Amino acid sequence: MTITISSSFLPHTEPEASLAFYRDVLGFEIRLDVGQGEYRWLTVGPAGQPDTAIVLTPPAVQPGLTDEEKQTILDIMAKGSFFGVNLTSTDLDATFADLEAKGADVIQEPTDQPWGARDCAIRDPAGNMIRIAQAG
Numbered sequence: 577m578t579i580t581i582s583s584s585f586l587p588h589t590e591p592e593a594s595l596a597f598y599r600d601v602l603g604f605e606i607r608l609d610v611g612q613g614e615y616r617w618l619t620v621g622p623a624g625q626p627d628t629a630i631v632l633t634p635p636a637v638q639p640g641l642t643d644e645e646k647q648t649i650l651d652i653m654a655k656g657s658f659f660g661v662n663l664t665s666t667d668l669d670a671t672f673a674d675l676e677a678k679g680a681d682v683i684q685e686p687t688d689q690p691w692g693a694r695d696c697a698i699r700d701p702a703g704n705m706i707r708i709a710q711a712g
Contacts, residue, residue: 582627583619586659586704587635589650591616593701594632601678602706604630630661635702653703656683660705668710672696675708686710 588594591609598604598620607629608619614634621629635653636646652658665671672686675698683697683705695709 580627583629583631584661585631585633586661586700587649587653587702588618588632588700589635589653589702591618591632594618595620597680597700598630598632601675601680632702656699656703656705658704660707663706663708664711665708666711668694668696668708671708 595606595609595618598618599606602620603623604620605623606618606620608617610617611634615637616634618632619629620632635658636649641649649658668686676682681699683699684695686694686696688694693709695707697705697707699705
């Protein structure tokens with residue numbers, strides 16, 4: 577039996593800003609763009625990896641949430657501590673330089689971590705943490 581990851585989900589707060597970030601900064605393909613306004617779902621993924629995707633979803637649209645609960649989710653997102661994704665790069669330093677030149681919101685420059693990885697961190701327009709590690 578083989579299990580693979582097909583998609584993960586991250587919230588977005590501004591669809592156009594998210595599209596621009598994932599397409600123009602990370603170089604991902606836009607695969608689906610459905611819905612409109614507050615209820616717009618975007619699917620993006622790395623070129624050449626059609627079986628792997630990130631679905632960017634509207635935050636706090638689950639039925640039954642109170643306005644207070646929705647606001648709590650938005651507040652946590654703004655701090656960059658609600659969701660995140662880990663990526664890898666074959667050349668972390670070159671990737672970081674490219675992301676920085678494109679105006680990515682840098683949280684951590686490439687760093688050798690105590691657990692052995694070398695990685696950096698940026699945030700997408702919704703505040704989601706994106707960690708990028710040097711591929712093995």
